[in-house]
Amino acid sequence: MSQAVQIIRQEHRNLFRVVTMLDAMLRDGREAPDLPFVRAVLDYIETFTDRFHHPKEDLHLFATLRRRDPLADAMLEELEAEHAGCPGALSRLKDTVGACERGEAGAADLLRERVAQYLRFQIRHMQKEEGVILPMAEKSLTPADWAAIDAAFADNRDPLFGAEARADMRRLYSRLVNEAPAPYGVGG
Ligand SMILES: [Fe+2]
Numbered sequence: 001m002s003q004a005v006q007i008i009r010q011e012h013r014n015l016f017r018v019v020t021m022l023d024a025m026l027r028d029g030r031e032a033p034d035l036p037f038v039r040a041v042l043d044y045i046e047t048f049t050d051r052f053h054h055p056k057e058d059l060h061l062f063a064t065l066r067r068r069d070p071l072a073d074a075m076l077e078e079l080e081a082e083h084a085g086c087p088g089a090l091s092r093l094k095d096t097v098g099a100c101e102r103g104e105a106g107a108a109d110l111l112r113e114r115v116a117q118y119l120r121f122q123i124r125h126m127q128k129e130e131g132v133i134l135p136m137a138e139k140s141l142t143p144a145d146w147a148a149i150d151a152a153f154a155d156n157r158d159p160l161f162g163a164e165a166r167a168d169m170r171r172l173y174s175r176l177v178n179e180a181p182a183p184y185g186v187g188g
């Protein structure tokens, strides 16, 4: 397995863990959620997907696979459209946090519903990448293609799980683990 494939799978697990814990923490719902904390987690998810993970997939893996296997095109279009829709989904989530901050009726339920929806969306998206796109790439890309893609993916500046992890991001993650109920975290 190429290094890039291992990194993609690992990044998917990292994102899955963060969104699952946020979802579990909100569903636990015994206390009102700490909204600045929810916002910080959403900011991290935005940085991770829009600045690290999706651009690497679009510019390197998807672009190379499109050249090598025309049959991948329909699925790649679908995945690229989903990447393009991500900033909008996150800004709707943040708007809902804003509605909670203003104490609007029903906003907390809407936030829970939207986070659950976002989690389902991310799971489906990553399943398509791991179940369809990675196997197609492993069949049709050349060793030289993989060497170029590996180099791009090795640039891992994710502020939470990357080589240059930041202390504030680490604290954010430990708090998420502490607040999310078992079995997702150790809270509750
Ligand atoms: Fe993706």
Ligand SMILES: [Fe+2]
Pocket: 008, 012, 053, 057, 126, 129
């Ligand atoms: Fe991905």
